[in-house]
Amino acid sequence: MLFPQIGNMGGDWNTKKFAHTMWRKGTRLARDPDGTLIKASDVTIGSAFHVIPDGLNELEHHRIEEKAKAVVLLVRLDPRDLKIQPGREDWSFDGIVAYSKICTHVGCPVALYEQQTHHLLCPCHQSTFDVADGAKVVFGPAKRPLPQLPIAVDDEGYIVAQSDFHEPIGPSYWTRLKHTSDGLNDSSEGSSH
Amino acid sequence: MGARLDSAASGTANWVDERTSIGSFVKFIARKVFPDHWSFMLGEIALYSFIVLLISGVFLTAFFVPSMGFVTYDGPLETMQGVEMSEAFASTLHMSFEVPGGLLMRQIHHWAALLFTAAIVTHMARVFFTGAFRKPRELNWLVGFTLMILSLAAGFSGYSLPDDVLSGNGLRIIEGVTRSIPILGEYISYWIFGGEFPGEIIIPRLFTMHILLVPGLILGLIALHLFLVFLHKHTQYPGPGRTHKNVVGLPLFPVYTAKAGGFFFVVFGVIALVAAVFTINPVWNYGPYDPSPVSAGTQPDWYILFVDGALRLMPGWLFDVIPMEWELWGYTLSWNILIPAVIVPGLFFGFLAFYPWIEAWATGDRGEKHVLDRPRNVPVRTGLGVALIIFYVILVLEGANDIIATLFHLSLNDLTLFLRVGIFVLPVLGFLITRRICFGLQRKDRELVLHGKETGRIVRHEHGEYIEVHEPLTEHERWILVSYDDIAPLEIAPEYNERGVRRKGYRWDRFKQRLSRFYFEHRVSPVTPEELESASHAHH
Numbered sequence A: 001m002l003f004p005q006i007g008n009m010g011g012d013w014n015t016k017k018f019a020h021t022m023w024r025k026g027t028r029l030a031r032d033p034d035g036t037l038i039k040a041s042d043v044t045i046g047s048a049f050h051v052i053p054d055g056l057n058e059l060e061h062h063r064i065e066e067k068a069k070a071v072v073l074l075v076r077l078d079p080r081d082l083k084i085q086p087g088r089e090d091w092s093f094d095g096i097v098a099y100s101k102i103c104t105h106v107g108c109p110v111a112l113y114e115q116q117t118h119h120l121l122c123p124c125h126q127s128t129f130d131v132a133d134g135a136k137v138v139f140g141p142a143k144r145p146l147p148q149l150p151i152a153v154d155d156e157g158y159i160v161a162q163s164d165f166h167e168p169i170g171p172s173y174w175t176r177l178k179h180t181s182d183g184l185n186d187s188s189e190g191s192s193h
Numbered sequence B: 001m002g003a004r005l006d007s008a009a010s011g012t013a014n015w016v017d018e019r020t021s022i023g024s025f026v027k028f029i030a031r032k033v034f035p036d037h038w039s040f041m042l043g044e045i046a047l048y049s050f051i052v053l054l055i056s057g058v059f060l061t062a063f064f065v066p067s068m069g070f071v072t073y074d075g076p077l078e079t080m081q082g083v084e085m086s087e088a089f090a091s092t093l094h095m096s097f098e099v100p101g102g103l104l105m106r107q108i109h110h111w112a113a114l115l116f117t118a119a120i121v122t123h124m125a126r127v128f129f130t131g132a133f134r135k136p137r138e139l140n141w142l143v144g145f146t147l148m149i150l151s152l153a154a155g156f157s158g159y160s161l162p163d164d165v166l167s168g169n170g171l172r173i174i175e176g177v178t179r180s181i182p183i184l185g186e187y188i189s190y191w192i193f194g195g196e197f198p199g200e201i202i203i204p205r206l207f208t209m210h211i212l213l214v215p216g217l218i219l220g221l222i223a224l225h226l227f228l229v230f231l232h233k234h235t236q237y238p239g240p241g242r243t244h245k246n247v248v249g250l251p252l253f254p255v256y257t258a259k260a261g262g263f264f265f266v267v268f269g270v271i272a273l274v275a276a277v278f279t280i281n282p283v284w285n286y287g288p289y290d291p292s293p294v295s296a297g298t299q300p301d302w303y304i305l306f307v308d309g310a311l312r313l314m315p316g317w318l319f320d321v322i323p324m325e326w327e328l329w330g331y332t333l334s335w336n337i338l339i340p341a342v343i344v345p346g347l348f349f350g351f352l353a354f355y356p357w358i359e360a361w362a363t364g365d366r367g368e369k370h371v372l373d374r375p376r377n378v379p380v381r382t383g384l385g386v387a388l389i390i391f392y393v394i395l396v397l398e399g400a401n402d403i404i405a406t407l408f409h410l411s412l413n414d415l416t417l418f419l420r421v422g423i424f425v426l427p428v429l430g431f432l433i434t435r436r437i438c439f440g441l442q443r444k445d446r447e448l449v450l451h452g453k454e455t456g457r458i459v460r461h462e463h464g465e466y467i468e469v470h471e472p473l474t475e476h477e478r479w480i481l482v483s484y485d486d487i488a489p490l491e492i493a494p495e496y497n498e499r500g501v502r503r504k505g506y507r508w509d510r511f512k513q514r515l516s517r518f519y520f521e522h523r524v525s526p527v528t529p530e531e532l533e534s535a536s537h538a539h540h
């Protein structure tokens, strides 16, 4: 940086961190905020869980920053209602789907789930996402669907992630698409701290 | 009375003079004359609420801890027992529940902030509608405009300090908006937050901004603002003997000083009363910042609502088919955020900042204006002002759309759809209707001047005709109704001179002419002495 006084104000300037979250292959899904694990059998049709990655609460550093990116909403729909998105045939489990809870508009938590319509509403500016149809936008200022977290069930019956998200979560930014193709599917890549 | 005032002023001047020898200066200031009108109080309210902010704010700094380090709560509040929170949030709870008078001070500070911003906005509206921004006061309009922007910065930075769920989400929205800026957005975000959101530095940074940088700038600019008011002398409403070359009013000392000093305590008292009775920002109900929870029906402070409303109003897809976020050559451009949060506020505030020049081009008048306009006598300006207010109010309403929808049992989506159309239609309608009303009022004024007031007394003439007796206006009343500028649209030199050579600057002149026609094509001229003369002959 040309001007160290300004240069040092931005931390390490590594904005690629936007594109990585704590989720890894095999990370178990845990309840927010107490961190108890979730079994597929706990998730009845119509229910919704606010989820954090297992181990988040034990982080020594950057816990809030990680939480701000990793929070997920888990819901189970009647599999007949669920429109599986092309290329994501094995991302859900028996009607259970997981989507990032960070709004693709400007980043509020999308916290209000309406069971009847399968709509997920962001209270900040009312972007509405259809969980039954790939969390696509049905109303409001957001343009992109919420990123989906691919999930599976492990031998003990716990719900686990198959990998990190396949695209940066949350609001858009200039180089978002560059980051998307940046080895994200490589689940061995650590979060950069 | 005049003599007593004089001796009060000179007495004080003497006392100071014998000790400092600046008596003549003091006397000069004390004899400074201020015109009187209730609407001149709005700026004063802003000033006094700022003083209240300074006093209460200094108290808050004694207890507030601007740190994002984590602590576990073990204070007296049952619901927060054992909850992890930042020191900023914990100290806000401590101040609210353990420091005697602490909650009251927080409430006073917050209510004063709400009043401060409200007073600034209404003061600005007064200056706008009366034309007080015209030459030579354009510069002071700009100073005032900057103060308005700074008051928003002060409010937002203060609101964010307690580090609760609500203000944290507000900061996250700012972060999201920052990211949408082309090319630099993600770096500006890192620059503001010292890395990824939220980081650990934003509260200390906002604290410094809030208690040092912004109030310092405000203080300096207020001094400049008042100095310029002094230098230019205060404007006055039209009235007998009031011209662009004099000021009619009461002396600063002792009359104005006494009034103003008393008024400060009225403002302080009202703020304290409201703060003692109405809860504001009960952060203990929201909880410390956590990126996961959020609830519906939570609004930012009123002065930020318009941005939130703009963000809500903007669709992500136009007519469900045209995306408002573009992906061009692998880069992302988010119009759905840039338009409501950057471009529209930029144009809105830009228009306000430069308004004095826009109007000066339209009138082509280079003279100094010390007598205020009655809003009806400048129909286009008044119409524009109303249109701007309607535009702003629609954004504010949209910012509270969830509350309005619940309150009136409306569909949230329908309300938003209605306002999406309304934001284009209603300001235009407001402009047209207001201009119409102004013309109507001006014609009414002409009637009054020419034919006098209706008295309600009916007289029957010998030949059987009934007429209502009209009473002519007094000199005083007539003065107010006829003394305004009758401005004709600009005439400009032709595009080509007699030798057929194109004139430099023609386009600029033509732009000014168009603007001028927009303002003055339709107008109602004041009654001339000749008209008055012939009307009075017709009556007798």
Ligand code: HEM
Binding pocket: B050, B053, B054, B056, B057, B058, B060, B061, B064, B092, B095, B106, B109, B110, B113, B116, B151, B154, B155, B156, B157, B158, B159, B160, B161, B162, B210, B211, B214, B215, B218, B280, B281
């Ligand atoms: C310039 C005009 C100012 C405005 C519009 C303003 C506005 C605000 C607002 C809205 C809050 C949130 C209050 C709450 O509900 O907790 C706040 C907090 C605070 N302000 Fe100001 N303020 C101003 C000036 C000042 C000054 C001059 C100081 C100190 C010298 C100050 C010190 C503080 C402190 C320490 C807090 C945090 C305390 C708390 O959260 O309870 N403010 N301010």
Ligand code: FES
Binding pocket: A103, A104, A105, A106, A107, A108, A122, A123, A124, A125, A126, A127, A140, A141, A142, B311
């Ligand atoms: S942040 Fe979700 S709608 Fe704006």
